[in-house]
Amino acid sequence: MMNNIGGISMINNIGNEQDYMEQEEEWEREGLLDPAWEKQQKKTFTAWCNSHLRKAGTGIDNIDEDFRNGLKLMLLLEVISGETLPKPDRGKMRFHKIANVNKALDFIASKGVKLVSIGAEEIVDGNLKMTLGMIWTIILRFAIQDISVEEMTAKEGLLLWCQRKTAPYKNVNVQNFHLSFKDGLAFAALIHRHRPDLIDYHKLSKDNPLENLNTAFDVAEKYLDIPRMLDPEDLCNTAMPDERAVMTYVSTYYHSFCGAQKAETAANRICKVLKVNQENERLMEEYERLASDLLEWIRRTMPWLNSRQTDNSLASIQKKLDEYRTYRRKHKPPRVEQKAKLETNFNTLQTKLRLSNRPAYMPTEGKMVSDIANAWKGLETSEKSFEEWLLAEMMRLERLEHLAQKFKHKADIHEDWTRGKEEMLQSQDFRHCKLNELKALKKKHEAFESDLAAHQDRVEQIAAIAHELNALDYHDSASVNSRCQRICDQWDRLGILTQKRRNALDETEKILEKIDTLHLEFAKRAAPFNNWLDGTSEDLVDMFIVHTVDEIQGLIDAHNQFKATLGEADKEYNSIVSLVREVESIASKYQVPGGLENPYTTLTANILTKKWGEVRQLVPQRDGTLQAEFRKQQNNEMLRRQFAEKANQVGPWIERQLDAVTAIGMGLQGSLEDQLHRLKEYHHGVQAYKPHIEELERTHQSIQEGMIFENRYTQYTMETLRVGWEQLLTSINRTINEVENQILTRDSKGITQDQLNEFRSSFNHFDKTRTGKLTREEFKSCLVSLGYSIGKDRQGDIDFQRILAVVDPNNTGSVHFDAFLDFMTRESTDVDTAEQVIDSFRILAADKPYILPDELRRELPPDQAEYCIQRMAPFRGPNAVPNALDYMSFSTALYGESDM
Secondary structure, X not given: OOOOOOOOEEEEOOOOOOOOOOOOOOOOOOOOOOHHHHHXXXXXXXXXXXXXXXXXXXXXXXXXXXXXXXXXXXHHHHHHHXXXXXXXXXXXXXXXXXXXXXXXXXXXXXXXXXXXXXXXXHHHOOOHHHXXXXXXXXXXXXXXXXXXXXXXXXXXXXXXXXXXXXXXXXXXOOOOOOHHHOOOHHHHHHHHHHOOOOOOHHHOOOOOHHXXXXXXXXXXXXXXXXXXXXXXXXXXXXXXXXXXXXXXXXXXXXXXXXXXXXXXXXXXXXXXXXXXXXXXXXXXXXXHHHHHHXXXXXXXXXXXXXXXOOOOOHHHHHHHHHHHHHHHHHHHHHHHHHHHHHHHHHHHHHHHHHHOOOOOOOOOOOOOHHHHHHHHHHXXXXXXXXXXXXXXXXXXXXXXXXXXXXXXXXXHHHHHHHOOHHHHHOOOHHHHOOHHHHHHHHHHHHHHHXXXXXXXXXXXXXXXXXXXXXXXXXXXXXXXXXXXXXXXHHHHHHHHHHHHHHHHHHHHHHHHHHHHHHHHHHHHHHHHHHHXXXXXXXXXXXXXXXXXXXXXXXXXXXXXXXXXXXXXXHHHHHHHHHHHHHHHHXXXXXXXXXXXXXXXXXXXXXXXXXXXXXXXXXXXXXXHHHHHHHHHHHHHHHHHHHHHHXXXXXXXXHHHHHHHHHHHHOOOOOOHHHHHHHHXXXXXXXXXXXXXXXXXXXXXXXXXXXXXXXXXXXXXXXHHHHHHHHXXXXXXXXXXXXXXXXXXXXXXXXXXXXXXXXXXXXXXXXXXXXXXXEEHHHHHHHHHHOOOOOOOOXXXXXXXXXXXXXXXXXXXXXXXXXHHXXXXXXXXXXOOOHHHHHHHHHHHOOOXXXXXXXXXXXXXXXXXXXXXXXXXXXXXXXXXXXXXXXXXXXXXXXOOOOOX
């Protein structure tokens, strides 16, 4: 609270805004001002007025005298408000002075300040107390009112600003505007916090207040342009310094440091704009340079491409073609890159100009992108024309030489191919071949015929080239004609010999095919009969596994059917063996070399005879084995009936118990205590039923020993009964645990039985499948039915995902009742959220998406600041600065959340 100054009731609130004077006590007109405070106020207010009046080239020496005529008072208001007051009266009479002071007071009132008990006459009469009250009103309105920290009043906001800025400093604890500043450390801390280069705070001592004050005031006056408004000796020697004087001086610190920050922001903006402009100018200059260079190169290249001069020699044309290829490989590619770079730079420049709100760039005349494109297109057209002319000339001059070389080359190839062909066609090598060898020779001869036909085109090409050379009067036409005639004569002889050899091969083939037909017939019939013998032998000795009487009876019936087919098999055996005998007779008659060797199979008549005898011996052995297995299956059938009779009693009993336990677990029967009691009764009943399971186990052991794997008399197996039994025990124990946890939750969270029933009823309503858990969509519908608001927009989806992270942390896709109940009970308590912590960090970071270690150390206690610095991840977003920290991910991690 401010202290009283006699005779003046200061400022009242007007309008709806919270006035900076809410907590200001009214001055009592009959009160007295402490002389020490009056001295401090007079000196401080005088210095404050001079700090503004010097901007107008004037000042005051005596605050109660220099404002009496109202002229400097009006000038002070114009300087601090930036507005123009009505023209003052220049007379020296008393009424002139009163009129000027009234104009000043009216201007103050126009700014929303209601002056109570302060009249122009008292100011004109030099009333010190009234003058100090008026100046304090002006200071509050124009220097302190605009201070706003977290929507507090001006005084509270200024005090909070001081507390935050000095929090990291030792021996500084700002609680007010009198005693907290008496030792000077608070002033020094404010300077060091914003300008650590101006003062060495750690060298100051709480035991030297006078030295601390002088140091702070000297630095503020010399480097920050803040005049001395307080007297260090007065502050030290006064039991309680004047709060208004201190508050006035502290407000100048606030405005000084805020102004410096705005100036720095403005300078940064100017630098950014200039940097963009400089980069744009550099791109313009580079475009002009590249465009000029590229256009000059095109101008120099065009005459060479348009030239068609030649000495009509092949060497000259070849030289020009080599030069052109060098141009395409070495000289043009750099210019292609230069053109691409030119276009890229132009597009980049136009984009940057558009993004920075600059006018589009227009190149100088003749250097537009379209000009460069037209010049480049002309260059490419000349290149194409030049290359086509070079190639046409090369083809024209090379043709004659090429024809002569071509004739020689084709003739050489043809003569190489025909070498030895006449001797091969006259050979009698097929007279002593087997059929397969003869067929191979015949295929080879067919391939030769195809090859001979293919070479017909080459002979015709040789003749055509010779004709063209004759037409062009080639100098060596005689030798060309002679060689062409030899080739044509030889070609006619090859055709005659080829037809003779084909006829001889056909006659020999007919002799050998008779024997081959018999071998093939044997191979076709012997192979399947041999496979049947092998399969039959395997079947007769093969082990079998049956599980019923019907299965073994089926095997016996199949074996009897097999025995009925043995007569037909014997006939097939005799027919196949007769083929071998016929082959032996023909081979002996015609003396065919290798005629007894069957090329189609390795089977012989002896092999088939041996295997047929083995099959006939295995048939009676199989009869005895099948009858023994039939007796065994009759015994197994008796064991199946015994197991099924007992299992059909135990299985339904287990199912009924599971349904009953599930119904209790759904919370549909009585209170939690009643449910717990019934569950324990079911537990005792189940334990008493265990001997029935043990009896089934003994019967099952006998079934396993008999290798019985299925039972058509019951749907239950021992494995399913074991699983059902274990599931029943587990379900009882789990349901007991769940009910006990619900009782614990109900008692510890203070929720009523009605609330618990409501939660259970809602959960069961959406648990359509009675599985004890909800899908995500069912869980969302359940929350809505309980009054929980979840929006259908993107923010609603984000909120719902955060809820799922709590109730389904393992992302299983379902929500159990325990997790649902825990979430609903926690929702009734008021706790801090991650969003609130993020908003708090954003304030400390001045609305930046990241925060710096120095800002944490400045705003938080040392231990908490270091805690945050060690655990915050580096900020990876855009515009990150060195050492920037991510306070958003840190805040969500505190609550076990993740960014959605």
